[in-house]
Amino acid sequence: MLEKEVFKIVDFLKNTNKVLVLRNGVVVRNLYDLRLALKYMDPSIYYNHANSKRNDFVNWVEIAVGDISLAKSMRSARNAKELFSIVDKRIEFLTSLMLSPVLKVSESRPEQVRKPEAKLAPEEDIDFEKLSPKVKAEIIRIEEEMGNERFKRGIINFIIGIILGLLFGFLLGRM
Numbered sequence: 001m002l003e004k005e006v007f008k009i010v011d012f013l014k015n016t017n018k019v020l021v022l023r024n025g026v027v028v029r030n031l032y033d034l035r036l037a038l039k040y041m042d043p044s045i046y047y048n049h050a051n052s053k054r055n056d057f058v059n060w061v062e063i064a065v066g067d068i069s070l071a072k073s074m075r076s077a078r079n080a081k082e083l084f085s086i087v088d089k090r091i092e093f094l095t096s097l098m099l100s101p102v103l104k105v106s107e108s109r110p111e112q113v114r115k116p117e118a119k120l121a122p123e124e125d126i127d128f129e130k131l132s133p134k135v136k137a138e139i140i141r142i143e144e145e146m147g148n149e150r151f152k153r154g155i156i157n158f159i160i161g162i163i164l165g166l167l168f169g170f171l172l173g174r175m
Contacts, residue, residue, distance in 0.1 A: 039084050
């Protein structure tokens with residue numbers, strides 16, 4: 001019963017079959033991609049996809065990802081920064097449920113993660129080691145994906161640092 005819930009959490013985080021292609025050419029395949037795109041998104045791109053006529057971000061999360069709770073909370077965002085914050089908190093919440101050695105199941109979780117047929121005690125502990133190999137493998141894959149995203153951000157920051165260092169060094173040398 002609980003393995004189905006873990007798979008539902010994993011489904012919210014993995015690549016979808018329906019990608020969201022932004023006006024600037026960025027392709028969003030999962031919530032991590034969306035979070036990263038929103039972090040550096042130009043306001044004109046945001047308003048092209050989220051305006052009074054439509055909201056591509058909400059529609060994509062609702063239809064492609066299937067996270068109704070996240071889609072509902074995303075409707076209140078007025079700009080990319082607010083939407084980033086909402087998506088970031090949701091990812092942190094889902095990964096904290098999924099990646100902790102002992103998964104905590106509590107009544108405060110969103111309805112979309114809980115299955116109605118699951119009758120759980122408010123604080124039932126689930127041992128990670130007792131999960132099926134298929135569930136553990138999917139959790140590890142998501143964890144590695146998160147590590148790759150952090151690595152890519154680190155490389156980008158490193159390259160920017162080198163470029164800025166060379167530029168400042170050149171400018172100081174010219175003085």
